[in-house]
Amino acid sequence: MSLSHSPAADAATPAAPVAPAASADARPSGGLVVQYGEVRDIPLNRLKASPKNARRVGHSAEVIAARAASITHKGVLQPLVVEPEIKDGRETGYYLVSAGEGRRQALRLLAKRKALAKGAAVRCVVDTTNDPAEVSMDENLSREPMHPADQFEAFKDLAERKGYGAEEIAARFGVKPDIVRQRLRLGAVAPALLDLYREEALTLEQVTAFAVNPDPERQMQVYAQLCAQGRQPYAIRRAMTEMKVAADDRRVRFLGFEAYVAAGGAVLRDLFTPDNEGWVEDVALLDRLVGEKLAALAEAVRDREGWKWASAHLEFPHGHGCARIWEHLLPRGAEDIATLEALDAEARELIDQWADVDPLPPEVEARLTAIEDAREAIGDGYGFDADEKARAGVLVVLAPYGEARIDRGFVRPEDQPAPEPDDAAEVGADDADGLASGEGEGEEGEADAPWDGDDEADGGDEAGAEPAGDPAAPLPERVVADLTAHRTAALRDALAQDPDLAQLALVHALVSRVFGMGGAASCLDIRWGSRELGVYAEGIAESPAALAIAERHRQWARQTPTQPEDFWDFVIGLDGDSRASLLAHCVSLTLDGLRAWERRPVPVLAHVETLATALALDMRAYWRPTGRRYLDRVTKAQVLAAVADAVSPDAAARLSGLRKAEMVEAAEPLLVEAGWLPSVLRTARPEGEAAEDAAPRTEAIDEVEALAADEAGEAPALDPETMADDFDPGPGDEAEVAAMLAEAAA
Structure with missing residues (x-):
């Protein structure tokens, strides 16, 4: 935008008129004429828009306001070009603006604001020689805007040489202060990088990515580190902010930017990304502050609620070795x-x-x-008694979304109460151990012969008289075993004929295993187990499924008794629906659909798929194909196959030339938006229902390969050998991916 001295100064000092040429064909014999027309000061209210103006789409309100702000500080630097208005062969006294309509509207805006008189003098060139339409075209076509790099450095010069702040510069040029701050940051980019931008060796997006970090030395380091193919804006921004923590990190959310800054922490602001507060630069300070806040919260919970101990953790301490007690009705x-x-x-x-x-x-x-609030204030009656709190503690853990999660009722091994002695149980256990280890055998290791009823009791006299014995003495162990074996057989038969009671007994057995702390309280030999999935999938404890299971478990745990002998009455007291729900929860924890390094029977894995189909399981509600969860852990070929499957072969072909990190960053939003799932997570539909919208991965790879071959030069072809070199199969995937590579090679 061309701006000048003030109109008032123009009015005070009239310029000498320049004699116009008679016509375009009558050129002065002396040579080239610099300007056609007479320079005059014309009142603003005598200027009109020209119908011959080549610009049909007018200036926006923002542009007019910006020009008005500039004229306020610097006046009109470039005279308007006008022609007299002619009606009925006579001049009307008004002038039509051929060039400078934007300046005329800006002056009218100032007059409307009472900052300028409606009749203020405006310096104009009255050109009756040139075609007004051609003049209007030249005004808009012949000028070349300033290169952005020159703009950035000019803004920086104003700030450094005159000491103008962003608000002052914004007022003088009619732009927003945030825009000025961005240009000042861009002006601070290393001069060598701005020169590369002028030479079109870098794009504006790349320069903007370098400007995220205002350190010119770091900018040049990153430029040297990244090869030409790797200088994508997102790769530059990631390199410029490495070793820093983003604003959406859970630690920053928990602590708060304000607390971090108040402690003297440095923040790197991103002026170019909307809704991004920037990055934390002092990670050690951040971790210390977060740890202190968690520890203070843990101590407050311990003191307020009366627990024996409390500990704070950034990650949940798996393998803590503690037993767990649950809240119950008090x-x-x-x-x-x-x-x-x-x-x-x-x-x-x-x-x-x-x-x-x-x-x-x-x-x-x-x-x-108010009544409901009063009820909530009293509480629902669930909690821990004083004795439990006196031997248990609390874990305070930082959750994935920046909130503190408080888990109560953990009992350390040294604080667990000793089991109450049970003479009968101890004797039975000792005898069972003795039989298992061969105790009671003869000196030669042979087992005693079965009792035939003729053995004499201890203490028989030599004369052969039979002692009466003690009627209160316990029966011999083998007699007890014989009798209880018969009774067990009878119980099995009777229980098999009472399905309702059998289900109740099963629920009792599972509940005593899942929630009991004192060992099993059921005579049913139900072997309950639940594989720890955190060993195989890092962070799974914070997944949607695991959080739902944990909450369900907590709700049941708070209702179950604390003593094993009370479980039977608890199960009997449940209604049918509640008992079925509790059974489903306990049974669900035993489900093991893991495919790891061990060889599992084919029928077992087939049953996993049968259950998934019966449940209509849709893993899109539980899992996303992010870099951390999947893309970083598979090969480039598998990433491309996923994009081809989820989006299109054309989209995969466009990514095929990228390095792995760049490919993952570009592919992740595409796959997440499409709700794509690997084949191992897809559920087969029952017969008669539409199959899930997902093509086999082998077909997707073939499509990408064919497209890359057809468009050689636009996208590099997929190389089966490279795919094989990059291949790092997961457990159980070897055969599937080997076939995939073979098809791609064919």
């Missing part, structure tokens, strides 16, 4: 019971009284809300 005090009964009675009375009114009067609605 006896209420008489005062709380009376308060709750009064609140319930009042709520019922209000509901009955206003049952036919909808909506409820505001005062009734407010009172019902």
